[in-house]
Amino acid sequence: MKKYVAICLCLVVAATVSAQTRSKRTKRAQPVKQTREVVEAYAVVSEFQRLLLPDLDFDRAFEATFTKNPARRRAIAIAESELGSADSSQVDDATLLGIYKDQTQFLLLMLPLVFGDAEKSVVFPPPIDAMLDRVRQKEPKPLQSYAAQLKRDLAEFRTHVAKLLATRPEIAEGMREFKNHLSKPIELPNHIVKPLTSYSKGNVLPLDAEYYQIGDYAVIREDGRMRIIGIVFFRVGW
Numbered sequence: 001m002k003k004y005v006a007i008c009l010c011l012v013v014a015a016t017v018s019a020q021t022r023s024k025r026t027k028r029a030q031p032v033k034q035t036r037e038v039v040e041a042y043a044v045v046s047e048f049q050r051l052l053l054p055d056l057d058f059d060r061a062f063e064a065t066f067t068k069n070p071a072r073r074r075a076i077a078i079a080e081s082e083l084g085s086a087d088s089s090q091v092d093d094a095t096l097l098g099i100y101k102d103q104t105q106f107l108l109l110m111l112p113l114v115f116g117d118a119e120k121s122v123v124f125p126p127p128i129d130a131m132l133d134r135v136r137q138k139e140p141k142p143l144q145s146y147a148a149q150l151k152r153d154l155a156e157f158r159t160h161v162a163k164l165l166a167t168r169p170e171i172a173e174g175m176r177e178f179k180n181h182l183s184k185p186i187e188l189p190n191h192i193v194k195p196l197t198s199y200s201k202g203n204v205l206p207l208d209a210e211y212y213q214i215g216d217y218a219v220i221r222e223d224g225r226m227r228i229i230g231i232v233f234f235r236v237g238w
Contacts, residue, residue, distance in 0.1 A: 079202030084139035112178035
């Protein structure tokens with residue numbers, strides 16, 4: 001866990017420095033006219049972060065900005081949940097999507113805790129540490145039981161985080177720093193953004209389908225609107 005926290009912190013700091021550097025370069029360069037699709041792709045990413053910011057509610061931000069296609073949502077859940085060889089073929093869409101959302105919610109609530117200076121024993125006492133080990137199971141079986149346990153653990157973890165924020169000033173400050181990082185505007189770059197193909201995560205897209213990579217977000221056009229299909233929240237070590 002200590003190694004994981006260190007990796008997360010390094011990644012967050014590196015991402016912040018990189019964003020600041022890109023911002024300075026953008027100010028010096030002449031503006032570039034982007035396509036309407038690119039402008040809308042940046043807008044949906046900004047909307048996701050705006051919705052996430054108040055209380056880090058991933059479900060709300062997901063439902064407002066991610067793909068609405070049922071098959072694509074299922075594919076995202078399977079690709080992102082890292083369930084190893086666990087058989088998902090007989091598991092319904094809602095259960096799989098719930099696993100993905102709850103795992104991501106765990107990660108989002110945990111990331112701000114690395115910004116504070118509190119001791120590991122305070123932030124991750126043994127019961128919480130054991131809970132996180134359950135979340136990170138690579139081949140949970142059966143998936144229905146794992147999904148139910150995940151929801152119970154998430155409710156307990158939310159309570160734990162809320163208590164830390166209310167009683168530990170250094171952790172509350174860490175949350176403010178994390179939100180400040182999240183609230184930084186996502187600016188259009190000073191180079192033409194072109195669509196990519198060969199999206200590599202599972203069966204979310206056919207290899208010849210176009211998508212845009214906007215920072216850590218993958219975005220597509222779906223039914224006339226730009227929708228997110230993938231996002232990376234510093235998953236190294238998770």
